[in-house]
Amino acid sequence: MSSLSQDDIDALTSIGHETTQTIVCLVVEAIMYTFFFILVIMAGRIQFRKGSRLSVTMFGVILIIFLLDTAGCVLDVNNAIREITLTLTSTFPLSLSDRYASTFNLPYSISNSLFAYMICFGDVIIVWRAYVFWCYGKGRLIMILPIFTLIGTFGIAGVLSFCVARDMSTSDNFVTPPFCHHIQQDVYSLSLGTTAISTALTCYKTWTYRREIGEHLSRSNKKTRTEKIMLIIVESGVLYFLLLLEFVIGDIPKVLNAKYAKYNLTFANLVWTYIANHLLGIYPALMVILVNSQRSCLEESIISIHTMNQDIRTQDVSVQQPQVLHIRKRTYFSCV
Known part of the structure; x- marks a missing residue:
């Protein structure tokens, strides 16, 4: 017969489940963080190559997001280590259930x-x-x-x-x-x-x-x-x-309760939360890369307009229309 009380058995089961969830989530977080780090390096190269004050400012914003994400990753690792030290390796004369209860005070918020x-x-x-x-x-x-x-x-x-x-x-x-x-x-x-x-x-x-x-x-x-x-x-x-x-x-409270109604749902939701949190940081960096890497987009627009001008002149059409188009083009790209 086990010498552990039912409360200790329940606490040990919860500790085991949470440790498993934490390990998986930290692995996912490491993958997403590495991808984010690579995107930040790429965005920095693009923005500093452009050299404008606005480009450097936008990279500064991306860097702030990355530093906040880094702080969150460090905090997650710290909480994971403290969960283990407070429960499984603690030398305090407390029951296992009391040790597990002490983990609720970790700075998750x-x-x-x-x-x-x-x-x-x-x-x-x-x-x-x-x-x-x-x-x-x-x-x-x-x-x-x-x-x-x-x-x-x-x-x-x-x-x-x-x-x-x-x-x-x-x-x-x-x-x-x-x-x-x-x-x-x-x-x-x-x-x-x-x-x-x-x-x-x-x-x-x-x-x-x-x-x-x-x-x-x-x-x-x-x-x-x-x-x-x-x-x-x-x-x-x-x-x-x-x-x-x-x-x-x-x-929303009802949806939140439904997501944590079962262990499998809780596990899946926790992993998705880690992924989504990093996606919200990755998106701005990815958008800057996708937009600013197309450095020839404006030049291509000008070439297209120049080609259209030649076609219009060939067809003896008034040249006033291309001039209007050029002004309208500035409406879209004058601040890029």
Whole structure:
């Protein structure tokens, strides 16, 4: 007969399950972190090669996201080690169940604050990409909307930091004060709004480009490189929006309880959370690489317009139309 009490057996089972989950999640995190590190190096080479102040600033934002992600990885490793030392290798004269209960006080909530700021700085890249297409003329006033939600996201992230600090000092678990109860979901929701507005604005510019300029640059249905880049931004923005939407829906109490109803669901959700957290950091770096690596896109647009001018002159068509097209081209790319 076992000399362990039923409470100790239950605690040992929970420790074993959590250790297994932690090992798998740390392996996943190491893979995602390595991929993120490679993207940061690539983005740095591209941005510093361009040499402009804006390019260096954008890389600085990506670097901040990477450093926040690094801090989160270090914290995850620290928590994993402390879980083992507090339960299996501890020399304190406590029962196994009491040792397991002591792991509930580990600083897990700090990761929530780091993650919130990763989202905020990721939104900076997203808003900037939308601003590139709206920086010309009076239409740029519409950028007030995503900028306003971006500022709001930073503000809510600051409040979340306060709630995390209070949670660590009082163990209130985001219950008091009342505004802390759903503060993390508020960060997700505001970021979701920023992404939705910025993606919609870019989508509109892509549509107007295709309607007013794209049809003149190519007489076939093939997309120009410029349009392909715009579509990459739109499509990736939709994917990013869906990822944030999953976080918003997943943080609803009923959905949250359903995700942790069974061990298998808990395990799968935990692994997905680690992947998704890194994806939210990887996306801004990947978007900068995809857009800025196409250095010849503007030159190709100019060549296409020049070719079209020659065709129009051959057909004895007025040369005023190409001049108008050149002005419209500046509307889209004057801030790149």
